[in-house]
Amino acid sequence: MKITRRRFMQSAAAACAASALPLGAVAFQDGIKVEGVTPETNTTCEMCSYRCPVRVHDLGSGKIFIEGNKNAGHQKTRICARGSSGYSLLNDPNRIVKPMKRKGERGAGEWEVISWEQAYTEIAEKMNALKSKHGAETIAFSAKSGSLYSQFKHFAQSFGSPNIFSHSSMCPGGRYVTADIMLGGDMVWDLKNTKYLIVFGHNLYEGVEVGDTYKTAAMQNGGGKIVSFDPRLSVVSSKADEYFFIKPGTDIVVALAMCNELIKNDLYDKEFVVEYSIGFSEFARSIENITPEFAEMYSGVKAEVIRRITREFAAAAPAAVVSPGHRTTYSFEEFDTRRALFALNALVGNFERKGGLYSKRSPEAYNKLVGTKAAPELKKIKVEYPKPAARLDALDGERFKYSIKRGGIYQRIIETALSDKPYPVKGWVMSRTNPMQTLADYPKMVEAMKAMELIVSCDVYMTDSAAFADYFLPEATYLERYEQIENRSGQSPAYSLRQPAVKTIGDAKSSALIWYELGLKLGLEEFYPWGGSMEKYIEMQTADAPELLKELKEKGFVSYGTSFLLREPSMIAKAVEKYPTAAANLGEDGTFANHMKFKTKSGKIEFYSEEIEQLWPGYGVPRFRNIKIAGSDELLFIQAKAAVHTNAATAFVPSLSDLMPSNPVWINTETAKTHGIKNGDEIVLENATGSEKGVALVTDNIRPDTVFTYMSGFGVKNGYKQTAAAASGVMCSNLLPHAVNDVTGMAVHTSAVKIFRA
Amino acid sequence: MKSNYLMFHDEKKCIGCQACTVGCANVNDVPRGFGRVQVQIKPEKDRYQFYRVSCQHCEKSPCVNVCPTGASYVDTDGVVRVNNAKCISCAYCQSACPYHVRYMEPDTRCPDKCDFCAESRLAKGELPVCVSVCPTDALSFVKADSEEAAEWLSKHPEAYRESKGNAGAASVYRRKEIH
Known part of the structure; x- marks a missing residue:
């Protein structure tokens, strides 16, 4: 593999040759050769957040090849385009590999390269100065989810700030919060055994998660049916047995009409509902007028279709499942939409049955159930933290407590920075997060960042958000670092490890090490019994199971025992055969149904929540509210994941930019005609938040009232436009309003726009 | 010459995710801006077709027939290959290929394409x-004469091979998705 040599660009004059290139001195990767650690390393991917097990081959001469890790039976050598592109990220000469300090105005892109020592000393001084003036809570910490998030959170907690945010409120948070309230915890699907799958926008063929994507394809190949509701022809719709162009934001009314149909026609699992739920009658009453005809009026899905699909779904149950969704927030009705989807599953009693929903089981819980130590257990490393002040997003009292437990209301940083309410937040430390692209209301985010006194960004690329930092700390990629051991259990126990496949390039460091070293300067040494070394950390995690560590280093992914679901007799029989000690835990019915626990207030599935009714009057039980998103002269604006990009993280990766260098805007043929727009025309999308230019893709494969584009970090504004994907396309966050969704605290990713030819 | 190998592309299972494109570019040192394989997502009436574009390793291999130096050749397994040492960069093979799957490697200035790895x-x-x-x-x-090959073909009677121009039978079978 050739590495393009690229000197530090020393002057503005040199950069003028191409307007896309940055000003000032930038610490790009400089002709460094990739060196493998071992010929084959089994580790964990990080090209998106799913953490698929991968195997990295060192092919010599600085060349690596990444495929799926054969040791993970659910995936084998399979991998997606992003995972396979790790080589392109690693070798990218535009990766930043030295610490930098801002010169000139924020966001202007002028930098000077500094030493780690200088970076740590100056950042620590500034953090401590802010802390003594306003308290530790004046610094907000935000990071993408994943194992590094734990180390980052640990750093923030050691510093004493309560204000730690994950990307939850702009991605999966709505589902988690809803599941916590309604079911006492999230549930996942037994996709492999499903016979009938209904998806509302959840698209495993573009939002690829290799193991689950494979299972979906295998399920279809085995005769399983998919029904897809999506306002445009997604790949999963194209592959589905049936698809319907549902109106954006109206998933809730179709799902509730299906619930009503199940109830009215006695198609639901009465025994299950009686035994495991509360609030059923309130729920049934709340939706009794939501007929398929009523749903058709709002959603555009024909009443007879809703009737038929409800019956097919009930007939296929319990091996029938409605996806509770993934990256969601289709409307302001996030909470009740997700509740309606979980309710459909609960009504047909598919919980802990083959092809239905189930709760992931920790190795500890698994061992307890089978009555023997079937899998090794990790040691929890506990540290006492200073008691923090109240969180900045806790100003609504208890109202968002579920959201706060799941990573907080990220977008509240904006309001707080601009209003000093509930208290001044003057500092922001970010790790691999790019809220300018992925959150909402880009213009307000710019203002919020300008109002900060200190911004530190740890990243591999100069993203839009990193470009507003005062200090840029270069992170080593996932191929160059150790991380803590992760519990990956589903129906049976499993662990995974991320470990270096190649030697670290340049002066980049793993973020765990960066926060530790900065922590030393801040006087936080006492919080690091592992001395900042992740290798030491994983040794501590496996103090009681050294053989696990050995095996993980060799295999990257290790699984144990046999899979089973708590209410599935045939699977339980196999588990008891393997672990005779499990028999003692069986209930009277010969299953583990007696171990199915819902950690809600009532200990049951809550169709009605007393607590939520008190916190949010009117939200006790799911109901339909007709919320209008678009005015008569506007179009609905929706986004989705692309198979070859990860939200805002991969537009800079050369091989992925090459595959998808822009995000054209889908417009229905008729709509285009009335707007005088032709395929390939440059168009403007505009609303109260902002205005974006894009290229029209005129198609019949979308509803006439909707425009769509892929949300994948296109249209970079402040960051480096070093690839085609970064330099072109629509920045979606510039068209999404600032919002904090009721109950879930989510940002809202459906908006309305006016369009016209540029 | 008939290839000893067959490749099956099941368009019903394919989701156009381009994992193949990236893996291939990585392993086979395909320069940026080029590709040995790509899956095109073609809009049809109300579905997409997932259409693989790559060398078909076709029986009559016009690319080999037009090559003046023998650089384009069929190996003993029936795989159509390129021997750069013999290539004079005349690009006749590129023009002769009815599937348009050869590109000029900018460094070697020799044509490159899928060789089944x-x-x-x-x-x-x-x-x-x-x-x-x-x-x-x-x-x-x-392997073309294997049991798996026979089984796949009998299981998918609708599978077809493209035959463009005078290329003869291809070594790549496609199973079109039908709704």
Whole structure:
């Protein structure tokens, strides 16, 4: 593999040759050769957040090849385009590999390269100065989810700030919060055994998660049916047995009409509902007028279709499942939409049955159930933290407590920075997060960042958000670092490890090490019994199971025992055969149904929540509210994941930019005609938040009232436009309003726009 | 010459995710801006077709017939290959290919294209990389005279091979998705 040599660009004059290139001195990767650690390393991917097990081959001469890790039976050598592109990220000469300090105005892109020592000393001084003036809570910490998030959170907690945010409120948070309230915890699907799958926008063929994507394809190949509701022809719709162009934001009314149909026609699992739920009658009453005809009026899905699909779904149950969704927030009705989807599953009693929903089981819980130590257990490393002040997003009292437990209301940083309410937040430390692209209301985010006194960004690329930092700390990629051991259990126990496949390039460091070293300067040494070394950390995690560590280093992914679901007799029989000690835990019915626990207030599935009714009057039980998103002269604006990009993280990766260098805007043929727009025309999308230019893709494969584009970090504004994907396309966050969704605290990713030819 | 290998592309299973494209570019040192394989997502009436574009290793191989130096050749397994040492960069093969799957490698100035990973993988006993990485098992690669080949073909009677121009039978079978 050739590495393009690229000197530090020393002057503005040199950069003028191409307007896309940055000003000032930038610490790009400089002709460094990739060196493998071992010929084959089994580790964990990080090209998106799913953490698929991968195997990295060192092919010599600085060349690596990444495929799926054969040791993970659910995936084998399979991998997606992003995972396979790790080589392109690693070798990218535009990766930043030295610490930098801002010169000139924020966001202007002028930098000077500094030493780690200088970076740590100056950042620590500034953090401590802010802390003594306003308290530790004046610094907000935000990071993408994943194992590094734990180390980052640990750093923030050691510093004493309560204000730690994950990307939850702009991605999966709505589902988690809803599941916590309604079911006492999230549930996942037994996709492999499903016979009938209904998806509302959840698209495993573009939002690829290799193991689950494979299972979906295998399920279809085995005769399983998919029904897809999506306002445009997604790949999963194209592959589905049936698809319907549902109106954006109206998933809730179709799902509730299906619930009503199940109830009215006695198609639901009465025994299950009686035994495991509360609030059923309130729920049934709340939706009794939501007929398929009523749903058709709002959603555009024909009443007879809703009737038929409800019956097919009930007939296929319990091996029938409605996806509770993934990256969601289709409307302001996030909470009740997700509740309606979980309710459909609960009504047909598919919980802990083959092809239905189930709760992931920790190795500890698994061992307890089978009555023997079937899998090794990790040691929890506990540290006492200073008691923090109240969180900045806790100003609504208890109202968002579920959201706060799941990573907080990220977008509240904006309001707080601009209003000093509930208290001044003057500092922001970010790790691999790019809220300018992925959150909402880009213009307000710019203002919020300008109002900060200190911004530190740890990243591999100069993203839009990193470009507003005062200090840029270069992170080593996932191929160059150790991380803590992760519990990956589903129906049976499993662990995974991320470990270096190649030697670290340049002066980049793993973020765990960066926060530790900065922590030393801040006087936080006492919080690091592992001395900042992740290798030491994983040794501590496996103090009681050294053989696990050995095996993980060799295999990257290790699984144990046999899979089973708590209410599935045939699977339980196999588990008891393997672990005779499990028999003692069986209930009277010969299953583990007696171990199915819902950690809600009532200990049951809550169709009605007393607590939520008190916190949010009117939200006790799911109901339909007709919320209008678009005015008569506007179009609905929706986004989705692309198979070859990860939200805002991969537009800079050369091989992925090459595959998808822009995000054209889908417009229905008729709509285009009335707007005088032709395929390939440059168009403007505009609303109260902002205005974006894009290229029209005129198609019949979308509803006439909707425009769509892929949300994948296109249209970079402040960051480096070093690839085609970064330099072109629509920045979606510039068209999404600032919002904090009721109950879930989510940002809202459906908006309305006016369009016209540029 | 008939190839000893067959590749099956199941368009029903394929999701157009391009994992094949990236894996191939990586393993076979395909320069940026070019590709040995790509899956095109073609809009049809109300569905997409997932159409693989790559060398078909066709029986009559016009690219080999027009090559003045023998640089384009068919190896003993029936795989159409390029021997750069003999190539004079005349690009006749590129023009002759009815599938338009050859590109000029900018450094070597020799044509390059899919060789079923003959050099990079088959020689080491590994499957072509596109087959190995595919997340939905849409690709299979088998010996033409094997039981698996016969089984796949009898299981999928609707499978077809493209035959463009005077290329003869291709070594790539496609199973079109029908709704």
